[in-house]
Amino acid sequence: MLFATLPLFFAATALASPLRQHEHFFKRACATGPDTAADFLAWPAYSAAANNASTPLGYTNTFTDLHASSNADGYAGYTTLSTYDVSSCAARCSASSDCHAFNIFYERSPISSSPSSFNSSCTSTATIKCVFWNGAVTTANARNTGSTPNGFKVVIAGSNGYVLNTVNAPSGYTSPIYLNNAAIQAPLNCVGKDTYLGFQIFTGAFDAQKCADACSGQAAYSLAHPPADGSAPKTCKFFNTFQELKNGVVVDQKCVLYSESWGKGVAKNTGFAYGGDKFTVGLSYAYSNATDAGVCVKA
Numbered sequence: 368m369l370f371a372t373l374p375l376f377f378a379a380t381a382l383a384s385p386l387r388q389h390e391h392f393f394k395r396a397c398a399t400g401p402d403t404a405a406d407f408l409a410w411p412a413y414s415a416a417a418n419n420a421s422t423p424l425g426y427t428n429t430f431t432d433l434h435a436s437s438n439a440d441g442y443a444g445y446t447t448l449s450t451y452d453v454s455s456c457a458a459r460c461s462a463s464s465d466c467h468a469f470n471i472f473y474e475r476s477p478i479s480s481s482p483s484s485f486n487s488s489c490t491s492t493a494t495i496k497c498v499f500w501n502g503a504v505t506t507a508n509a510r511n512t513g514s515t516p517n518g519f520k521v522v523i524a525g526s527n528g529y530v531l532n533t534v535n536a537p538s539g540y541t542s543p544i545y546l547n548n549a550a551i552q553a554p555l556n557c558v559g560k561d562t563y564l565g566f567q568i569f570t571g572a573f574d575a576q577k578c579a580d581a582c583s584g585q586a587a588y589s590l591a592h593p594p595a596d597g598s599a600p601k602t603c604k605f606f607n608t609f610q611e612l613k614n615g616v617v618v619d620q621k622c623v624l625y626s627e628s629w630g631k632g633v634a635k636n637t638g639f640a641y642g643g644d645k646f647t648v649g650l651s652y653a654y655s656n657a658t659d660a661g662v663c664v665k666a
């Protein structure tokens with residue numbers, strides 16, 4: 368029996384109260400040059416801060432100094448910072464069980480209510496934002512280049528992305544698809560064959576690498592031991608790893624292997640009930656072999 372989806376754990380609001388506008392005001396615009404979006408994008412200090420940032424322990428830097436912010440899976444709130452402080456952003460992410468990736472950047476924002484001490488010829492300020500995500504932030508999903516509300520050009524500069532090592536793409540695999548609280552329930556493939564290759568259970572800290580090793584190990588083994596009938600070996604090309612929870616408490620990390628890649632559309636297994644207990648799924652991610660995703664070909 369399948370359960371209805373779990374309530375989502377991540378908050379849709381900021382994790383901390385944003386600083387008041389003037390406290391993170393950047394004096395660049397009026398003090399040093401024309402106050403335009405193009406000037407903001409070209410401002411070398413933003414690039415310098417982005418390129419100079421060191422990657423926090425436990426994270427992988429997935430992109431540096433883009434002119435776009437992330438549109439990843441599972442928004443988990445944001446905070447603003449008074450300086451481009453990647454380690455403080457990481458500390459906040461690490462403190463939240465819903466945050467597995469974050470994006471830090473300078474955003475050109477309009478000055479809405481400037482204190483009287485402000486230079487009134489300034490129309491823009493730089494807000495340093497730290498945005499938290501459940502799913503990985505990647506170059507591919509860094510797609511938000513800004514907008515023009517009420518004629519004011521909001522643009523993004525110095526955008527860096529960081530993903531927790533434990534969910535980041537293991538070597539040889541693609542960036543994960545975030546499946547939240549659902550596991551892949553693969554149907555038969557396009558020629559009516561089963562692509563399921565079995566599962567493994569891991570205890571200890573969640574780490575996608577453990578499942579990647581299982582997938583690569585299965586592939587190597589089946590290549591070395593091809594079927595006696597001469598048919599092509601069925602090798603692992605895709606895996607789905609997630610936490611199994613019993614009555615809301617994490618029990619283990621499950622790792623399910625497949626010979627072909629599947630998408631979000633078949634992530635339909637959210638758990639089951641057994642003997643009065645509820646078994647559910649959390650932190651579900653899927654990864655494909657980076658060079659050979661395993662695509663079904665009709666004969």
Ligand SMILES: *[C@@H]1O[C@H](CO)[C@@H](O)[C@H](O)[C@H]1NC(C)=O
Binds near residue numbers: 397398486487488
């Ligand atoms: C305000 O900005 C203008 C340039 O836009 C500059 O000439 C002027 O010195 C500034 N005034 C103050 C008080 O910063």
Ligand SMILES: *[C@@H]1O[C@H](CO)[C@@H](O)[C@H](O)[C@H]1NC(C)=O
Binds near residue numbers: 415419420
């Ligand atoms: C680069 O990083 C170092 C060490 O974190 C810091 O002292 C320096 O101010 C940074 N430079 C820039 C341009 O951000």
Ligand SMILES: *[C@@H]1O[C@H](CO)[C@@H](O)[C@H](O)[C@H]1NC(C)=O
Binds near residue numbers: 540582656
């Ligand atoms: C990905 O697939 C290719 C082709 O089947 C294989 O050679 C390679 O070892 C696989 N990568 C991993 C990380 O298992």
